[in-house]
Each structure stands twice: as structure tokens, then as C-alpha cells.
Amino acid sequence: MQKETEVFDLIGRERERQMRGIELIASENFVSDQVLAAMGSVLTNKYAEGYPGHRYYGGCEVVDQVEELARTRLKQLYGAAYVNVQPHSGAQANMAVFMACLQAGDTFLGLNLSHGGHLSHGSPVNFSGLMFHALDYSVKESDGLVDYDELERKARAERPKLIIAGASAYSREWDYARIRKVADEIGAIFMVDMAHPAGLIAAGLLKNPVKYAHIVTSTTHKTLRGPRGGIILMGEDFPNPWGKTTPKGEVKMMSALLDSAVFPGTQGGPLEHVIAAKCVAFGEALQPEFKTYQQQVQKNAAVMAKAFMDKGYNIISGGTDNHCMLVDLRNKYPELTGKVAEKALVAADITTNKNMVPFDSRSPFQTSGLRFGTPAITTRGLKEDKMPEIVELIDRVLQNPDSEANIAAVRAEVNKMMADYPLFAW
Ligand code: DSN
Numbered sequence: 001m002q003k004e005t006e007v008f009d010l011i012g013r014e015r016e017r018q019m020r021g022i023e024l025i026a027s028e029n030f031v032s033d034q035v036l037a038a039m040g041s042v043l044t045n046k047y048a049e050g051y052p053g054h055r056y057y058g059g060c061e062v063v064d065q066v067e068e069l070a071r072t073r074l075k076q077l078y079g080a081a082y083v084n085v086q087p088h089s090g091a092q093a094n095m096a097v098f099m100a101c102l103q104a105g106d107t108f109l110g111l112n113l114s115h116g117g118h119l120s121h122g123s124p125v126n127f128s129g130l131m132f133h134a135l136d137y138s139v140k141e142s143d144g145l146v147d148y149d150e151l152e153r154k155a156r157a158e159r160p161k162l163i164i165a166g167a168s169a170y171s172r173e174w175d176y177a178r179i180r181k182v183a184d185e186i187g188a189i190f191m192v193d194m195a196h197p198a199g200l201i202a203a204g205l206l207k208n209p210v211k212y213a214h215i216v217t218s219t220t221h222k223t224l225r226g227p228r229g230g231i232i233l234m235g236e237d238f239p240n241p242w243g244k245t246t247p248k249g250e251v252k253m254m255s256a257l258l259d260s261a262v263f264p265g266t267q268g269g270p271l272e273h274v275i276a277a278k279c280v281a282f283g284e285a286l287q288p289e290f291k292t293y294q295q296q297v298q299k300n301a302a303v304m305a306k307a308f309m310d311k312g313y314n315i316i317s318g319g320t321d322n323h324c325m326l327v328d329l330r331n332k333y334p335e336l337t338g339k340v341a342e343k344a345l346v347a348a349d350i351t352t353n354k355n356m357v358p359f360d361s362r363s364p365f366q367t368s369g370l371r372f373g374t375p376a377i378t379t380r381g382l383k384e385d386k387m388p389e390i391v392e393l394i395d396r397v398l399q400n401p402d403s404e405a406n407i408a409a410v411r412a413e414v415n416k417m418m419a420d421y422p423l424f425a426w
Pocket of ligand 1: 027090118168169
């Protein structure tokens with residue numbers, strides 16, 4: 001077999017990129033070497049359609065144990081009674097919930113994408129908005145906080161079958177109890193997508209939605225610091241509210257509907273190598289050091305948000321409770337789009353992403369905002385004393401984003417700073 005060089009050269013280049021830069025994409029992180037090892041293991045060779053003990057292939061006795069261990073650890077991490085560790089991604093986990101809870105055309109309610117929501121919570125270009133009747137709620141222009149009055153008003157008027165909380169760019173804690181109350185009032189299922197703050201929640205630093213929602217979904221690769229993938233959890237199982245029965249006439253439990261919605265409903269063979277890596281990450285998250293790490297993520301984010309505000313930047317909602325923040329550039333640099341700012345920062349080896357801000361006057365391709373998060377730099381070992389320095393570097397780029405000399409000078413400082421924080425053992 002010909003020795004592959006092209007791909008491994010590219011992987012080497014990506015490794016270099018990750019090492020030399022400041023990674024501030026709020027949804028990214030660096031996994032441990034043992035998570036990487038599990039992902040790159042021989043488990044990728046195994047087909048295992050079905051669930052532990054009930055597979056459509058022979059030879060599953062080892063992967064059964066891996067998947068069972070992953071389920072046990074995940075239940076322990078969030079105090080869940082039911083989990084499914086097979087979804088390939090967060091969007092796949094959400095798709096399975098839609099499949100279990102809704103019929104095509106049914107109405108559901110989620111946070112508007114341009115107010116911090118996620119594609120799979122009802123965007124018109126996503127399956128959720130294409131196949132279902134998506135309604136949205138917003139954040140308030142006055143304070144950037146979720147407009148719970150609007151959510152309740154729409155829920156009572158439109159009686160959606162599913163209400164979704166959770167976001168991709170929202171820096172505040174949620175009032176899950178209030179949403180559950182209105183969901184119960186109208187007979188809706190309440191789902192929380194905790195993908196972004198999952199790690200902070202596992203560490204007990206934010207409210208655990210498993211205690212409030214009927215169903216919780218998440219990714220495993222953001223603050224949770226596992227491999228790319230999705231999960232579904234429930235605090236307690238319950239009979240499906242639509243009276244769906246088995247061929248024997250027994251009422252199906254929601255766990256059975258969710259399991260069948262993942263497989264065979266929306267996926268085929270599970271990625272057992274990724275499930276093994278999830279299992280390693282859940283094990284890491286159960287250790288006391290994980291709480292210390294998450295406390296630092298939160299502290300770094302709070303100090304970074306304050307440093308931005310001290311420089312006159314407008315942070316939506318005036319700060320952060322979690323790992324991320326959304327900066328509205330319009331008051332400080334009215335002519336600067338998120339697109340131009342992102343490109344200039346990336347050229348300086350500071351990676352972030354342009355983001356719509358609530359009530360944005362620009363398109364999703366231009367945007368007026370930037371989203372920043374601290375999970376990756378905290379894994380790297382940076383503490384709160386470095387956050388004002390990072391904000392200073394960002395501001396120097398944004399003051400003069402067209403100057404290559406300015407960008408090159410910042411890049412040199414970024415590379416020097418990050419050389420002090422080794423990333424990979426290999
Ligand atoms: N695309 C992810 C994020 O960056 O937040 C959400 O899935």
C-alpha cells in the first residue's frame with residue numbers, strides 16, 4: 001500500500017496552527033491525549049447497529065461493554081435515568097428528538113437563530129425549519145436576556161408540541177423552571193439543548209437542565225471537552241403523551257421512542273470509537289480536576305468580558321455567566337463588520353467567529369458581532385491574568401484591521417505568548 005503523506009502533512013499543519021494561535025471559538029476545545037487515542041482506535045473497524053445486548057452483528061461483546069460504560073458514566077455525570085450516547089452530533093441528537101416527539105408539520109418553539117439560537121432549533125434552511133412549523137422567541141433589545149414573557153405568550157397562543165431552550169451564542173443562565181411551567185400548562189414537551197455549557201453544568205457551576213426538562217440533548221466536544229459527537233438524556237423516563245403503543249398494546253415509554261429515533265430512525269451503525277472517546281471524556285469529567293478547570297473557564301470568561309467592556313466594547317447582556325460572550329462591534333467600530341474583523345484576527349493567529357448580534361443591521365454573511373469563548377485557552381493553561389492582555393491584542397487588530405504590519409506585529413506577540421503553553425504530548 002502506498003504510504004500516505006499528503007493527508008498527514010495537512011494534519012501536521014493543522015497541529016501547528018492549533019499550537020501557535022489563541023483559540024477563542026466558544027464551541028471548540030482541545031481533547032486529552034487519551035480521548036484522541038480512543039478515537040483513533042481499532043473500534044472504528046466494528047459495525048454494531050442496535051444497542052448493547054441487542055445488535056444486528058456478531059462480535060459486539062467488547063463494544064457492548066464500551067457503550068454500556070459510557071452510558072453508566074454519563075448517567076452519573078448528570079444524574080440522568082436515561083441516556084443515549086450514539087448520536088453522531090448535536091444536530092443528530094436534536095433530529096432524533098424531533099422524530100420521537102413530532103410529526104412532520106407540527107409546531108414547535110425555539111430561540112431565534114439571530115438572537116443566539118441554533119440552526120437545528122428551527123432555522124428555515126435546516127430540517128427543523130423545513131419539515132416542521134417553527135416558531136421563535138427572542139432576547140430583549142433592552143438587556144439582551146431571553147424574553148420569557150414573549151416565550152410564554154407564544155406558547156399559550158400557538159400551543160407548540162415542543163419547546164426548546166438552549167443556544168449557540170447566549171452568555172446567561174436560563175430560567176428552565178419558568179419554561180417547564182408553561183410547557184406543562186399547554187402539554188408540550190420541554191427540551192434543553194445544553195451543548196455549549198454542558199461542561200459547566202457537569203461541574204455543578206450552572207443549573208442542571210436534566211432536573212427541569214423532559215429531554216436534554218448536547219454535543220460532547222465543547223465545554224465538555226470530549227470528541228465530536230452528540231448525546232440525549234432524561235432525568236426520568238415517562239410514557240409518551242400521545243399514547244403510542246407497541247404491537248402488544250403496551251404504552252411506549254419515551255426512552256424507547258428516543259432509542260428508535262436514533263437507530264434505526266435517523267442513523268445506522270454507531271461510531272463505537274467515538275463512543276469510547278466519549279466514555280473517556282465522561283470519566284475525565286467525573287474527576288475533581290474537571291471542576292477546577294470549569295471554574296477557570298468561567299473566571300477567564302468573566303475577566304475577558306470585563307476587559308472588553310473596560311475598553312468600551314458592548315457585550316450583549318452586559319457580561320457572562322458561562323464560557324462565552326457576544327461582542328456587538330457597532331458602537332466602537334461602526335464601519336467594521338464581523339466578517340472583516342474575523343479575517344484580520346485569524347491573520348493575527350487569534351481564532352474567533354463572526355456572529356449575528358440580536359437585532360443586527362447586517363446580514364449573516366457580514367454580521368456586526370464577534371463571539372468569543374474561553375474553554376480552549378483554559379485547557380491550554382491560560383489564567384485570568386492573561387485575559388486583559390488577549391483583549392488588548394484583539395483591540396490592536398480591530399483598530400487597524402487593514403494594516404498587514406499591524407497584524408504581523410500582533411501575530412508575533414500571539415505566537416510568543418502561546419509558546420509558553422504546550423499543547424500536545426506527541
Ligand atoms: N456550530 C456550533 C457553534 O459554534 O456554536 C453549534 O453547533
